[in-house]
Amino acid sequence: MARKEYAFYPGCSSQKGASASNYLTSVESMCKTLDIKITEIPDWNCCGASISYAEAGELPRHVMNARNFALAESNLPGQDIVATCAACWLGARESKERLEHNSGLMADTQEALKEAGLNIKAIPEIKHMVEVLIEDLGYDELKKPVKKPLAGMKFAGYVGCQTNRPFGIHGESFENPVYLDKLIETVGGEAVPYDQKVTCCGGALAFSEPDKAQAQIKDIIESAYDNGAEMLVTPCPLCQANTEVYQGQINKKYGTKFNMPVLYYSQLMVLAYGGSAKEAALPGNVIRARKLEEFAGK
């Protein structure tokens, strides 16, 4: 039996062939090494993300999350829910909080769930994978399996918004959270200080207002370069995609020469635990992390 078991909520973007499929691959390898068992919530659905607010309204949004709670509760009783995506985690936590504090909203939710043959008894705890790592396991436990420290490599820990606000990781400050820096250091890398750690990447507005979002992304990457970082590291699929895939367009627009790889914390951990480039899902990076590919081959 694994030392920890969770009801896993992978989220839409991590599915095979989707924009964060490399996140899922690396999380699975990481969990294997750490002896964490994650079991997918059967037939889970989309959380609605933040952007659906206008079309969805209030209750339908919570009902989407409530369906996942009910499925987790009945199929994986006693297990906390763990999400890897920042938006999934935020959306689910927000719904949990609202439903638990508003009996009218809860009653309406139960009535809607009945249509899908479901109901909620008690909403499970909802954690981000980062909370599982640092709260349920702790930095010391994460360090134990390190076989190949990422010595001499400089990373800018890009925390961004939704794992940081409004809930955040317990004990961390909203303005300067340090958990990601600590994770980088736990696997032997160097976390460079820089001033855009919690700047918004534009989120969903990278689609609808690309000029505004790309101006923000430019600030983030530029500051990482200015402070000596070789790579960016993030806990969020949308931060990862936004800061990675638009660098080419930003270069065209601003005359910059950005070409900075953007990794997930889980990819670094897999490599430090001795995993292969494939297990760390390095081929899933659009801007190839050559230094890490070489490192994995050694």
Add this chain to the structure above:
Amino acid sequence: MSNANEQMAARYKNNFLKEIEEQAEMGEWVKMCMQCGVCSGSCPTNFHPGWDHPPQEIFMMIRAGKREEVLTSNSMWMCTSCYNCYVRCPRKLPITHIMHGIAEYAYRLGVAPKFQPTLHLSQTFWNNCTKTGRVNEVKLTQSLYFKDGFMAGIKKGLEMKDVALGLVKAKRLNIMEALGGGHKCKDIKGIQAMLAKAKELEAKRKAAKAAA
């Protein structure tokens, strides 16, 4: 002006604050704003053009009864959901959610700005993810690119082709999703019945408040 909008304007007469409190999600918090402006200084999109009124201005305009200016404003649609305003507000107002709530209300009344790109994204995203229970990223992108017609879509597609090719090469863009492939929920019928019910209950709750 739409019919729903006229009805609500008549129902709440000169009390726009009460209207927002009863009809917009989290609207009951608006009166707590003390006009310090920390929200505006914290907003990442504040520095870009297209932002008519910062949040604290919107809140004061609600209290001043500037109904049409508020509801037709572009401001709420600039929100990236970064929650900076939310965590910094000294009075602990859930500003992000209030802005979403006012935006949703304006949309529900049919007075939100026409062709607002973030409103369009919100519609497209929700319709996409509720169709099969999970997001189909390729179809989502297609509907966003082709929102202004076929030729504009082709042009946008060409502009974005390097981004798309990079993702295809990294196996992070599944072309089969364009043909209805990709992941989806099994109980789509249950999800849709559940959402129809939720929509009905929400409409009932809001109507009851207006009737009280």
